[in-house]
Amino acid sequence: MLGAIEAGGTKFVCAVSNRSLEIQDRVSIPTTTPEETLEKVFSFFDQYELEAMGIGSFGPIDVNKASSTYGYITTTPKTAWKNTDFLGQMKNRYNIPIGWTTDVNAAALGELEKGAAKGKSSCVYLTVGTGIGGGAVVNGEPLEGFGHPEMGHVLVRMHPDDDFEGICPYHKNCLEGLASGPALEKRYGEKAQNLTNKQNVWEIQAYYLAQALMNYTLILSPERIILGGGVMKQQHLFPLIRKEFNSLMKGYVNTPDLDEYIVSPGLGDDAGITGSLILALNELD
Template structure:
């Protein structure tokens, strides 16, 4: 008995097979090109395990349709990736694999992984942000995703400009939203070089921390979670968290007493495995609840 995991990212798909304890048996990666090319590789990978495959957990880039009673449930909808617009992701897999499938956003899957087996373990309310090429957020309350008419798009919350920042923003929809000001491409455009090429004491990191602190501030006042987890490639800069704590304290100005910041705003315990483990956990739980 094995479970399947699909992390469908905007740059690459990561597919994995694991057991009920989230031990990964095999993992592969494919570039995200067209549905015809990429999904062919995905299906070929899982066909090797077809006789023992119990279920598949999918965390996809979006926006996606998450409502089971919708005629386009399981679709990627209005993505900027033209080839993937209005693509029936779950339906395509269902044509080949007659197993339960869990379907959610890629950041929700990472959030679930941390909730089940990482930094969010043992807490009832967990929020996870991926800060990388883009910024996305997912929230869990008692093991259930916080959703309404659609899934959250917390990466596009509006933020105030840092006093020393004249950057006009990189988001084609909102300019100076969180993603437009703090995702990897925004750092590169502002600084003239990639984040990993900047020195640890570069003032651009103070600007970045200011926007991430606003993210944590807004999340705290809206959801009061037990834990805010900041993941993604940008958060691999070790000096960032301390700067976020300082800016967060200044923004909050004593209004809300939060848990100790070193235990409240954290990076993922599972690292780059959060999404894969989250998808495996969703696959396992979809089987339990099916």
């Protein structure tokens, strides 16, 4: 049996599957303190004989195996989880191989193997919701270096009609500070789902997201870009982003057809847990 955790800032999704990645059981656990949350995680997995586990975690996390804090959640704004040895506690409980990466890297891996990028060797997955985070898979492997990608914190040009200062506590007007769900709510005084019919809202949103996608394209040349998260459930955003992306790129790079290049997740909300199960399977291989 394989175990997987999609550890989010709001909830932990835990699942077990067979080697064919068919989920046998799953549970959703609210993210509270590490002690409370992990007690419930242990209670779920203790029911099963596990061969391996994969964890895709909210971050920032330490993914550098040479680091003394490898496996830690580090400078997260979720104060209770700062400097938490998440992976270490899981390894102390379960003496099995455990794959470890970010939640968005796991989602990218899930989409590459089983979702909207199936058959490709590379993709970028960006989630636009409570925050903005991005992961990438290149040549079938999650992209990591001394750390992991923080795609939500790239700097973008301000829209000429936007004077919002941004909400990121570190950078103010980075992508997350300008285009996350809370940024939309603070700028306009309403949640994203209540702004559907306000065209100028989404044109500004598309302007910021398209800049980021252009940067990812120029740096990584992924074969597909997948946009998930709560804000991207506004399906009318996709054509606006593609139009703005095309305008910004000005033909400099020939990309695949944009209707097939910038897409929604094939796995819906299951991209992260699927990718975490694939991490577990890869640990066995």
